[in-house]
Amino acid sequence: MGALPQRTEAVVLRTTNYSEADRIVTLLTADQGLRKGFAKAARNSRKRFSGGLEPFTRAIFHWREGRGTLWSLQDAELLDGHYGLRDDIRRLALAGYGVELVELLLEEGEPQPAVYSMVCAFLAYLATGGDPAVARLLLELRLVNDLGYIPHLLHCSECFRVFHQESIRFDTARGGCLCLACAGGSGFEISLGTAGSLARTLKVESDRFAGFQFGELTLHEGQKILSQVLRSILPREPKSLRFLAQL
Known part of the structure; x- marks a missing residue:
């Protein structure tokens, strides 16, 4: 008699x-990080998977060991379909970008419980x-931080002087924020207020999204900073990013 199926909570990032x-x-699983599963006859058996194989759904999966690292998925118990995403094309596109970003950044089989909780909250x-x-x-900033790629924000990445009321620049290749004396014209100018807002945000629990308010300048400069950081660590540009940029 074969071993009993194992049980894992997970979010569906993609189906093929x-x-x-x-x-x-x-x-993206709660306890084993990024994993891939094979759902045999899934398109002919709605009852067995109960809608739990659609992208962005959170479900309990029962599985057995399959070939190599591929799980053999037995069935699913739907926990949250996140159906509200389908009501707004921009939110749906952003959800697609978010899960693709996670898939590109994580190593398969490496537990990332904080990232899992963050993606569920996102x-x-x-x-x-x-x-x-x-x-x-919030998602980009926290992913960069949790995976160990957060740049220097509150002090110069080269001379380590703490910033006070002054102009600063940002350059990922040189470690993050730079004072003007060290920057020598490299990177791009950002406000000290943006750097401070990003640093303060990292002190809040990473699975909290409600209640944040950012000014237009912080949103603009923050996205510019994080886009540069992500380009330096991603293996390729997310395919979903081009569509998101058109909205």
Whole structure:
């Protein structure tokens, strides 16, 4: 008799149709990080997976070991379909960008419980009408921080002098924020207020999205900073980013 199926909570990042009725599912799990599963005859068995294979859904999956690292998915119990995402194209596109970003940044099989909680909160916030600009800034900033790529924000990355009321510049290749004496014209100018806002935001629990208010300058400069950081660490540009930029 084979081993009993194991049980894991996960968010569906992506599904790919395989053969006539099967699906390959990319999951972000609560306890094992990024994993892929094979759902045999999934397109012919709505009852077995109960809508739990759609992108952005959170569900309990029962699985057995399959070939290599691929799980054999047995069934799913839907926890949250995040159906509100379908009501707004911008929020839906941002959700797609967010889960693609996570898939590109994480290593398969490496537990990331904080990232899992963050992604669940990100999707729930968007599905209930959250501000897309705020959601994007928070997700990108926290991913960069949790994965160890956060740049220097409150002091010069080269001379380590703490900033006071002054102009500063930002250059990912040189570690983050720079005083004008060290910058020598490299990077781009940002406000000290933006750097301070980003640093203060990192002190809040990473699964909290509601209640944040950022000014237009912080949103603009923050996205510029995080876009540069992400370009330096991603293996490729997310395919969803081009569509998101058109909205």
